Amino acid sequence: MLKIDNLHASIEGSEILHGLSLEIKPGEVHAIMGPNGSGKSTLAQVLAGNDSYDVTAGSVDFCGQDLLELEAEERAREGVFLAFQYPVSIPGVNNMYFIKSALNEIRKHRGEPELDAADFLKLAKEKMEVVKISRELLNRSVNDGFSGGEKKRNEIFHMAVLEPRLAILDETDSGLDIDALKIVADGVNSLRDAGRSFLVITHYQRLLDYIEPDFVHVLVDGRIVKSGDKSLALELEKEGYGWTEDLREVS
Amino acid sequence: MSALAELAAAYAGAAENQQQAQGAPAWLESRRQAALATFRTRGMPNQLRREERWRFLNLQSLLARMYEPNAPVTVELTGPDAISAQVYNIAETPPTVEPWLAAIATDYDDNPFTALNTAACQQITVVHIPATVQADEPVYVTISTEADGDRMACPRLLVVAEAGTRATVIERYAGRAAVTNTVTEVHIGQDAQLHHIRIQDDHADAVHLSTTAVRHHGNNSTLNGLSINLGARLARNDINVQLDGEQLESTINGMYLLVNDQVIDNHTRIEHLQPNSISHELFKGVLGNRSRAVFNGRIYVDQKAQKTDAFQSNPNLLLSDDAVANSNPELEIYADDVRCSHGATYGDLEQDALFYLRTRGFSRDQAEEILVNAFLGELLETIDIDQLRAEMQQRIADRMQIALSGALTSR
Numbered sequence: 001m002l003k004i005d006n007l008h009a010s011i012e013g014s015e016i017l018h019g020l021s022l023e024i025k026p027g028e029v030h031a032i033m034g035p036n037g038s039g040k041s042t043l044a045q046v047l048a049g050n051d052s053y054d055v056t057a058g059s060v061d062f063c064g065q066d067l068l069e070l071e072a073e074e075r076a077r078e079g080v081f082l083a084f085q086y087p088v089s090i091p092g093v094n095n096m097y098f099i100k101s102a103l104n105e106i107r108k109h110r111g112e113p114e115l116d117a118a119d120f121l122k123l124a125k126e127k128m129e130v131v132k133i134s135r136e137l138l139n140r141s142v143n144d145g146f147s148g149g150e151k152k153r154n155e156i157f158h159m160a161v162l163e164p165r166l167a168i169l170d171e172t173d174s175g176l177d178i179d180a181l182k183i184v185a186d187g188v189n190s191l192r193d194a195g196r197s198f199l200v201i202t203h204y205q206r207l208l209d210y211i212e213p214d215f216v217h218v219l220v221d222g223r224i225v226k227s228g229d230k231s232l233a234l235e236l237e238k239e240g241y242g243w244t245e246d247l248r249e250v251s
Numbered sequence: 252m253s254a255l256a257e258l259a260a261a262y263a264g265a266a267e268n269q270q271q272a273q274g275a276p277a278w279l280e281s282r283r284q285a286a287l288a289t290f291r292t293r294g295m296p297n298q299l300r301r302e303e304r305w306r307f308l309n310l311q312s313l314l315a316r317m318y319e320p321n322a323p324v325t326v327e328l329t330g331p332d333a334i335s336a337q338v339y340n341i342a343e344t345p346p347t348v349e350p351w352l353a354a355i356a357t358d359y360d361d362n363p364f365t366a367l368n369t370a371a372c373q374q375i376t377v378v379h380i381p382a383t384v385q386a387d388e389p390v391y392v393t394i395s396t397e398a399d400g401d402r403m404a405c406p407r408l409l410v411v412a413e414a415g416t417r418a419t420v421i422e423r424y425a426g427r428a429a430v431t432n433t434v435t436e437v438h439i440g441q442d443a444q445l446h447h448i449r450i451q452d453d454h455a456d457a458v459h460l461s462t463t464a465v466r467h468h469g470n471n472s473t474l475n476g477l478s479i480n481l482g483a484r485l486a487r488n489d490i491n492v493q494l495d496g497e498q499l500e501s502t503i504n505g506m507y508l509l510v511n512d513q514v515i516d517n518h519t520r521i522e523h524l525q526p527n528s529i530s531h532e533l534f535k536g537v538l539g540n541r542s543r544a545v546f547n548g549r550i551y552v553d554q555k556a557q558k559t560d561a562f563q564s565n566p567n568l569l570l571s572d573d574a575v576a577n578s579n580p581e582l583e584i585y586a587d588d589v590r591c592s593h594g595a596t597y598g599d600l601e602q603d604a605l606f607y608l609r610t611r612g613f614s615r616d617q618a619e620e621i622l623v624n625a626f627l628g629e630l631l632e633t634i635d636i637d638q639l640r641a642e643m644q645q646r647i648a649d650r651m652q653i654a655l656s657g658a659l660t661s662r
Contacts, residue, residue: 049609052606071609072610075610076609084610088603090604090608091625093622105613141625
């Protein structure tokens with residue numbers, strides 16, 4: 001589904017990703033762990049199409065398409081979804097109306113008929129169950145005045161409605177207490193299926209207790225330095241990121 | 252004689268001829284002559300002398316020639332039966348309006364175009380809300396002119412909200428004459444609630460000059476004013492509100508969405524003359540392409556006007572690097588126990604928000620439109636007439652298309 005090869009990316013002239021390679025097959029859940037400043041969020045932003053970042057080398061293939069050639073919105077319509085680490089609040093834009101319009105943009109792109117208000121409401125109710133989000137949050141402006149946990153849950157709600165092929169979760173666990181974390185993880189787990197892949201970016205192993213990854217990668221200094229199965233996450237939890245200091249000096 | 256003085260003399264001569272041809276009741280005749288006399292001595296705004304009130308507005312094209320101030324004006328009126336709305340030829344002006352007509356908008360030195368309108372207008376529209384009338388149905392005053400490259404239209408409107416009334420008046424301009432120079436006087440009596448929506452949607456080549464003067468005097472009364480500016484290539488709006496009563500609440504809001512080379516200049520003056528009143532001003536602007544906006548907000552608080560609460564804000568959203576907004580607050584406060592605040596902001600659309608919207612599948616243009624609608628939504632939502640609000644939203648969407656298509660080329 002996703003094949004990243006030797007990706008180099010920089011922002012304002014300084015290179016953050018120094019040749020990152022990664023392959024994700026349909027249905028797989030990959031976790032990316034790494035210390036602060038290792039390039040985790042840069043990877044998420046680059047994959048979602050943030051044009052503040054320059055890709056200077058490498059390639060990204062998404063379901064047979066050159067992902068880097070696509071605008072952010074084209075990526076979204078093709079099924080790439082980013083759950084933001086810091087979701088943006090948009091005062092004056094109703095959350096329900098917003099996500100309905102977004103879904104209809106994506107449906108139009110897929111050649112599917114747009115959903116009317118009644119059909120959308122039915123769909124939204126199902127998804128609200130899944131991510132345990134209250135109707136009240138949907139009637140408010142997008143993320144406006146939401147608590148940290150509510151924002152993250154709202155991201156997962158957007159994901160549930162938009163049903164992407166590849167979902168990138170950027171530190172979705174940060175700032176969540178254990179109950180909120182479980183709710184978010186349950187939402188993600190309920191969306192797991194053979195055709196949908198996840199890239200879960202996190203600093204802590206904690207989230208991976210609830211979202212079990214197929215693969216874990218350690219990102220240091222803009223490169224994947226170690227890959228393994230979920231046991232690698234536990235190892236990291238025990239040893240911390242101290243050992244990666246040596247690797248950083250080498251590079 | 253300078254070219255500007257010649258121009259003023261030509262306008263004065265034309266106004267005088269119109270006065271003589273028409274005649275008016277004696278009380279009005281003398282007010283018209285006084286306006287004319289002031290106009291003659293004051294002359295046109297002189298930008299060479301850097302008149303403060305006119306210095307941000309380039310009037311060159313307006314002052315390059317004379318526009319005969321007699322373009323025909325068509326006024327359409329609809330509204331509830333309980334409210335009287337009528338157009339009168341100046342000669343038939345009813346004596347009942349003597350306390351207000353040409354008695355509220357009299358700052359001829361500040362704005363000579365107001366004087367010119369008073370001297371030259373040929374008909375007046377009077378909306379009279381009799382005491383205690385409470386009307387849900389709004390009064391629409393639609394003022395239009397035919398395409399006319401040579402003439403100036405001088406519409407004149409008087410709105411009288413007597414004591415204990417509740418009403419909505421929608422004043423709407425669809426002018427095609429080269430210049431519209433309009434004056435609206437508003438009187439608000441005790442315990443009255445007036446909702447006044449002014450929509451300027453003149454032709455894209457037109458010049459729109461306006462004075463709205465409000466005598467907000469009746470204790471416990473409320474003004475809820477919204478000025479929506481969409482059309483004209485150059486628009487200058489003077490909005491003067493005098494709060495001369497207690498427990499008054501004046502909301503004076505405005506919005507503009509400018510495209511291409513449009514210029515708008517909003518000059519507001521809020522005068523608090525008695526204690527315990529609130530004024531609240533919010534002017535929101537969206538500027539596309541090479542447009543330019545000026546906001547000058549003067550708040551005067553008399554030394555008697557303790558416990559005044561005056562707020563003013565002018566946020567601007569710039570969609571293009573070539574658009575310019577100037578904001579100039581002027582606070583003149585002589586009372587010591589007041590709350591007075593002001594602020595102006597200029598910003599681009601937030602890049603973070605644009606990107607967030609795009610990751611949800613919206614194109615850049617759609618994302619910009621969503622954010623602009625959200626920005627203006629705060630004011631549009633104050634229009635409680637569904638059909639009108641929807642119509643304004645549509646007009647804004649149409650204009651956003653122009654702003655966005657132009658913005659692409661200027662980027």
